[in-house]
Amino acid sequence: MCKTVEQLKHDAEAGRALYRKGEIDRKEALAMVNPYIEAVNAKSAEIAKKYNMRPKKVNATSFLR
Secondary structure, eight states: OOOOHHHHHHHHHHHHHHHHHTSSOHHHHHHHHHHHHHHHHHHHHHHHHHTTOOOOOOOHHHHHO
């Protein structure tokens, strides 16, 4: 079952908030955030290829900040 990007973003933001509060550890936060990051990076690569540019990728560390 594939989630939409909006659902993935909501889950990722919830994971980031819980991580910042200290309710979950980094490993659990990364598990919640990675599906969204993979979707965003895939879309970024697709758009970059269309316009003959380099993709601007997001990584988990920067997202959790």
